[in-house]
Amino acid sequence: MGKPKVGLYWAAGCGGCEEVVVDLAEDLLTVTGAVDIVFWPVAMDFKYQDVEALKDAELAVVLINGAVRLSEQEHIVKLLRRKSKLVIANGSCACLGGVVGLANFSKGIELINRAYKEVPTVANPLGLTPQSVTREGDKELELPDFYNTVKSLNMVIDVDYYIPGCPSTPELIKDAFMAILENKLPPKGAVLADTRALCDTCSRRDTKPEKISIREFKRVYEIEIDPARCFLDQAIICLGLVTRGGCQERCIKANMPCRGCFGALDNVNDQGAKFLSALASMMDSNDEQELKRIVDSIPDPAGLFYRYSLATSLLRGKIDEAK
């Protein structure tokens, strides 16, 4: 038999995670030497049709980045699931819903209306919005349906492994490929990154005191940020303590706090709630009014704590209106 066949697909994600595959650089040549990439829309002309032509489970592995937002994406990831032995969710959107998951704080229709009817530059006297089917004279044009709720990949298909990150890193992707080639994969469902939170590898951990007492949270633009000291000790919200490591402290090195893109750890069901719990313990008051004041110094706590994980949070987003 020939080299293992590999596919890469890009659903509702920014595509950065496919750039990361390109960032494998010389390793890309190694990988492409060891496998046959038979499907990679951004870089190659193999077509959707070619995928359908494949036998079931003919692909050794497919890397899918992006969440599921449209009917078309659901259709294709299901097709790929059928065609591939392994499915790896690549990046925050596929694993957690990602930033696009923040849309779950709104209803689908609100997003459409804002973009196509309300923004100041739009000239739309007829109040048109994109339709699944449009008749133009004798012609009929289709668009995929826009779902009300953003879903992570594993809400739509069975996922074997997860490589989180916004974006993921070439190192993690290379390791994943190597694990597959050398048949050294961990148990199904594993997240192929660190098992501990970012603090474990954070260069600032030792500056974090055993007790942090915060009476007012600071925003990154409000103060000069000490480049060596734990952000939380500067009253700046950093999600590093609730976020899986493996990102190489990209943000920390740039003197910016963690925003949680690698998602929570194995035993945590809700990244935002867990972070909330830890952060609240640092709020230095036992008085209700004072606590409210401290909480008010956090701008948009929900948007911040669920930055990447809203779609996969326990509540998945804003509840519906009462019937």
Next chain:
Amino acid sequence: MAEQIGVYICECGPNIKDAMNIDDVADFAQQLDGVIFARIFRLLCSQEGKELIAKDVHEQGLTRVVIAACSPKEHEHTFRKVISDAGLNPYMLQIVNIREQCSWVIKDKGRATDLAKSMIKAAVYRVAHHAALETKEIEAQPDVLVVGAGITGMSAALTLAQKQRKVYLVERSPCLGGKVVRYEEVFPNLECAPCMLEPALDEVLHHERIEVLTLSEINEVLGFYGNFIVKVTKKSRLVDMQACIGCRACIEPCPVEVSDEYNESLAKRKAIYFPFAGALPNAPAIDKEHCLRFKSQECDLCQKACQFAAINYEETDQVRELNVGAIVVATGFDLFDVKNASQFGYGKIENVYTSLEFERLLSSTGHTGGEILKKDGQVPEKVALIHCVGSRSKKFHEHCSGVCCSYLVKFAHLLKQKFPEVSIVDIYSDFCLPGKQTQKSFNDFSKEQGVEFVRVNDTNDLVISEVDGKISVKYPVSGAQDDKSLEKITAGLRDLSVDMVVRLNDTNDLAINEVDGKISFKYAGSGAQDDKSLEKGTAGLRDLSVDMVVLAPAIVGAVDAQVLAQMLDLTTDENGFFNEEHSKLSPVSTTTEGIFIVGCAQGPQDIAGSVAQGQAAAGKILSRLVPGEKLTLDPCTAEVDEDLCSGCKTCIGVCIYNAVCYDEEKKRAAVNEALCRGCGVCVATCPSAAITGKHFTDEQILQEVKGVLED
């Protein structure tokens, strides 16, 4: 192997049976995953009930048990013991409270039945995730360290010093007895304090299982209940206590004179000194700070004077490492520093004394040998006693020291005894005379002196009656009130008044100055005063003249309590007293298990209270730290999974018991099971879900949540 869950439903006589369709409930339970049977029984807590369960555990090979009955508060322990005796781990049990929280409160039978079902379902879900827990035991050291050899520490030490147990009594000063031993007579019955203490001092000094370490201080405390390691520095006395007979020959020759802190700095002492006459142990100490030899001068006068070669300049400080199971903190109190309240003129004006200074004036072991004289050697004619100095005031300390009124009464009494002619002005805002005898002694002293404080504050004299549908309160008049409601009082009692009683709202509003050799007072008068000379007085400032003042400053925690608090992981309140674990239920325990706070270290106390607390702490220790026995630890503690812990330290800050610590080597958190109380705060806080709360794990709780909500 598959789980074998047995469900028992107690009828609890009619209590449960009649409130729901108990058979439905049993049928329902029978269907649940892992349940091999659901039995209904008349009364599970009965002997037969217990035997039934035990029998099933054996014969049916139950692996887990669910008991739907009364509150776990009633019988969780009972049933744990039952299954554990039957060979099952006691934690493989879940109690369902279908009595207090179902049958007794849900009146609708159908609803009660449904609720019972979902409660049992939740318990079955939960119990399936229970883990066998082992009760751990740790070696415990029965010996005890007592810090402070005042009357409190000594009584704790004496209570503790039983067979197979050693007590280390650490005292910073050269002598035992703390403050009390320096009082002459103590209220209410004017016992002679030194005489009262003498036997105790003697017993402590010669007790075979009490090791007294004078001139010693704690520098470091490590470990936890049952296993503390304490570093103590024992400063050199430079006098061999065995050789010394206390002849005092060495004192006179010493050329150095320094202020005598043991006489409240009212007098001078030498560099080699006895804290006071009769201080025990009966040997002087050399104060290195002032001794010329230690200022690199040649002097050995004391050594020359000693007939017994007791003086040894070579003796050096030593550090002792003590291994003890518990620590009793009896560090006593200090007085509010009146210099911080300039209106009292303390420290600026002669003959203005604090109560402790006055005690030394009264004391036959004091520098005046008990003579109360003004600085000019004259006898005082008019003495003012002032209550609540720096206390019961938002400006300084808000608390009431509780003993000042009593000892001021004592002072008044002793003054009158010594100089019947002296007139006393007692300036107070309220009298606090708690306890069995103090009020009585107050009354007795007053009478015996012919002093009558004209103020009725006995509410037993109240007459409450109904007049025209309103409640009327009649009460005897007080001669000296500024209370508007008492304005219209008859002055009938006034004539009887001999000494003056001036009542102020806050004695901290006083201003005391010196005016041509006399001490002048200014105080806010209150309009209605029980004093002939002030009879027609209207509100405003009054002048009144005395020639000696005794202040009763607030009792506060020892000035350096903070230092010790840090070493012991204790906290102190705004008045410098150590915080107890629970103000009512655990007044001498602290949040650090095995460390107890007694006497004035815990809060203002009189002598009896202090002694009682010392003995209470001793009792708590004796009941748990039994020589030869191990300490058993509740297994329901938190546990850190090092493979998940990122060392973010969030858990450490939330534990008030200091049970979670940070391992600097591994960069991981670790829970000390001996200190953990199993509250689970750290479990809920850990952002990595790396901490498990045994027997209340996330999984167990979530299974229960799932169970109660499932349709």
Next chain:
Amino acid sequence: MKRITINPITRLEGHGKIDIYLNDSGDVDQAYFQVPEFRGFEKFCEGRAAEEMPTLTQKICGVCPTAHHTASSKTLDALFSVEPPTAARKIREFLYNSFMFEDHLLHFYFLGGPDFVVGPNAPKEKRNILGVIGKVGLDIGKKVIDMRKRIRSINATISGSPLHPVHGLPGGVSRPLTEDDRAQMKDVVKDVVDFAELTLKIFDDIVLKNREYIDLITGDVYKHQTYYMGLVDENNKVSFYEGKIRVVDPQGNEFAKFEAKDYMQHLEEAVFAWSYVKVLYLKNVGWKGFVDGKDSGIYRVAPLARLNVADGMATPLAQAEFEKMFTTLGSKPAHNTLAYHWARLIEVLYAAERMNELVNDEELTSPKVRNIPSQPPAEGVGVCEAPRGTLFHHYQTDDNGIIKKVNLLVATQNNAAGICMSIERAARKLIKGGKVSDGILNMVEMAFRAYDPCLACATHSLPGDMPLIVNIYDAKKKLVKEISRH
């Protein structure tokens, strides 16, 4: 009637779909370019903290996140009325040029280039980077990969991540550069000009020396007379990071020149039920449908447009290439869509030269990289030239800096109308008598590929959906022929 559905299109960032309708004689009756993707950033950014916008909006596109991050950071400067210190300005501009350099090269070698380097009719499994490497040789291939890697690594040093920068703050950047950083940057920058010139040489050898390609570029299959828009500096030279927006008409006369904050007076969006992409046009000319010429508000942006609106390039080597291109093409503005590829490489050279200027700038390593905002936030507009065209961010917040309203006009939206026209024109010119082949269809795709469109951006949605399929239907939508490219 037959319908050819090209769904999806490939070697671009984003989802695209083409429907070509053939009349009974097999000629093109009508062609549609559709974008089947949408995400709705304008809405879900509402309620977020303003300072999070640079790292939120960059998720619009993983290919040009630096463009969104930069536009967003500049919008925050305006929102909080705070000027970044010079050092911060220069750090941002360096990063921006470094990013343009890398992004344009990605397109040439990975996306658009293969059409020329391996040829439009080459077998499809060759029409990709690996094919390019096969053609230009592994040495150059390794050079390409290595250069990209080194550029990404300095971008990471400057901004945190090689892909999604995180350093942007209102009034500056989160971290100053050290001399060590500068040394690392210099070590890369020393090679960028040579590399740009090497790439231009490859283009020269493979494309410009090839008669066929020249005819293709200058021929009328890929040609439209439109307005052009782009950012220029104070000397009307091409500028990526800041400047004024200049619009020229099809004859090259200045039609408008305006500040970012005035964008609403000049630009408007049309909505079509059959596509998720909103089509931008010049408000003051108006929407006349998918037609070119002076009377149609359709304008184009990105490399060729930027060169068309500018009087030249701010750096000498790029200036020379600028002149060479317009001489070769014989007109300015040049309307030849395929010339986008050429213009893109000239911008690569400009970026390389600009990086050299900045990396040696003393101020680059000044520790002062932030001015803390002192004004309450209110409203701000920010602009920069993304690789694929002019990019506008516009935010309104409450006093607490919580986003109330967002509007985003994104690079490819500017070109959407142009792309639609180009595809239809190419289809009309290339498909005759119902004859379609893989090569022909690829040449239809070349019409949009020249723009290097980012349809992710175009819809503030997520790029790159399905590969291109061509189905030919009859009028009753019966599949009569399925074209396989094997």
Next chain:
Amino acid sequence: MEGFEPKLVAFLCNWCSYSGADSAGKAQKEFPANIRAVRVMCSGRVDPQFVLEAFKNKADGVLILGCHPGDCHYKEGNYKALRRYTLLKEVLKPFGIEDERLLLDWVSASEGNRFVEVVWQMVNNVKRLGPLPLRSG
């Protein structure tokens, strides 16, 4: 909401509130069958995830009951609960979950009456709101 019987989860601290519920029971004070009690050692043990899990599992409301401030068996556990609760309330806003669906309150071991009052109050509030419509689609 006619005929709607909400399901409420009540996390009760072992020392005060659970005993409070028991004393209501011992006094045979009627309380609604809508309450599903879950015992925890301390209100400070209640992980915000539990609250969300309860909602996710179709709870229409969640109560957290602990010892009165100052009376916590673990000294400060209930304050930890209060801190989390205050922040959780704020975080829940954009999720559209009405304020009355989550309550933190204090019930001591002796306050059987108070327990019953708090519970009835909560049940009535949630009845007014109707079932919790979790996000669909």
